[in-house]
Amino acid sequence: MASVRGAHGFQLAAVGAPLQPCQLPALEPAPEEVIIQVAGCGVCHTDVGYAFDGVPTRHALPLILGHEISGKIVAAGENSREWLGQSVIVPAVIPCGQCPACRQGRETICRQQFMPGNDGDGGFATHVRVPSRGLCPVPEPLPSGLTLEMLSVVADAVTTPYEAMRRAELGPDDVAVVVGAGGVGGFGVQIAVALGAAVVAIDIDRERLDLAARHGAGLALDSSAADLKGLKTAIRTFSKNSGRKGIGLKIFEMSGTPAGQATAFGLLDYGAYLAVVGFTPKSVDLRLSNLMAFDATARGNWGCPPKEYPAALKLVLDGKIALGPYIKTHPLEEAPAVLAAVARHSVRRRAILRPNTAS
Ligand SMILES: [Zn+2]
Ligand SMILES: [Zn+2]
Structure with a gap:
């Protein structure tokens, strides 16, 4: 049974309106997709642009925002089985890998790219469905002082x-x-x-x-x-x-x-x-x-090609980039207030939304 039921999140229904709680339909991964149980999702100024400044999302509203995601793969499509159970960072921009831009090493401008929270539902949720290509595996156990939710900021802010x-x-x-x-x-x-x-x-x-x-x-x-x-x-x-x-x-x-x-x-x-x-x-x-x-x-640069993620992650795992003093975790339920606070520039640290899920 590959689908995930009972997932919930917070969606943007209209520009300028507060994020609304929502239930997700059963999440069923296509052959090249996985379902991720979100450990953490960072809140970015790009999200503020979508929510308050009228920057259009490529997928029509309502949409769950959030493109700075870490988590564990809890369901995988038939061509992505090897990912099951793996902890990962989801690149903020996932290129198609096939088009002329991708083949010429310009993956970040791929026009078939998938950006969670822009091209489809994102990470302000308990679960998210994403392509399995380009995911950055997180080696476990993590060094002391680091958690998977903290590593969400590697997806974009790092x-x-x-x-x-x-x-x-x-x-x-x-x-x-x-x-x-x-x-x-x-x-x-x-x-x-x-x-x-x-x-x-x-x-x-x-x-x-x-x-x-x-x-x-x-x-x-x-x-x-x-x-x-x-x-x-x-x-x-x-x-x-x-x-x-x-x-x-x-x-x-x-x-x-x-x-x-x-x-x-x-x-x-x-x-x-x-x-x-x-x-x-x-x-x-x-x-x-x-x-x-x-x-x-x-x-x-519009984000970072997935192939560069492991090297950036290594700087964090090696202790060359400290995350702790620059981030603050909030319960997912506070998503509307946290996004509004980021919009007002009244948040001192990168905000991470953490769903209240076991394990
Ligand atoms: Zn961002
Ligand atoms: Zn492409």
Whole structure:
């Protein structure tokens, strides 16, 4: 008996309305699918975009949101049996593996991709049905201090900055500037440190900056206390003293705010590289010609290819990325209030929803 009955979750019925509790129909996996008992599902600003800002989901509403999922496979389709009982992280973007983009190594722009909570019901639920391709196995037992629910943030908040830094070829020669040291940027700082870069963290929140400094940022700058010129001067001095040979800063925008994006772009200098990691539906006013004048590069990434997940997960399992100080777990039943709080930017840590299920 492969189907799962009695699953429930919280769905978005209309933009701007609070999430509503809902019962799921019996979940039956197709041959290439599995049913996951959700251990944890992180709450992302992309969810806020869908719920409150009118960013359209690709699947029509009502829809269960949530694309940052970890859990255990409790049912598997006939071609996915080997996954049964395995604990996994579900990539936020699951490519088809067949199309021209996938075959050319550009899986993140696959047009047949499946994103839970966007192309179908997601992880703000006790169970979720997803394709089995691309799942990231979690080796058990986990190191002490880590739980499967905590690892949900690897699905997006860890792997998206990881992929941005991998594409930037960030390494020991580089100075990395992470703008926004919150939910995603807190992990970004640690990934940059793990890759050997000298790291500058910029935020408007003293507590986040202290945390970044404790986790390896060599310079923590409060952008509410300095203008762009002040930030540039401090970064230039830090870069010089760091002795790194790389030409040009590698700047990672992780705040997902117009102010953070303006700061990140404003820091461009000769040969700089700018990666846009944070998401906001709002626009900013920029002089795009600075890219040309500085011979600079700007790039974005829509998530992370599944094949890179094990390497990102390893950084967490090896203790190079601390999750504990950056996350907070809430019961799934609090989903409507938690999503609203994330929308108000009144949540200090990445929120994880945990269904109240045994085992
Ligand atoms: Zn996300
Ligand atoms: Zn594809």
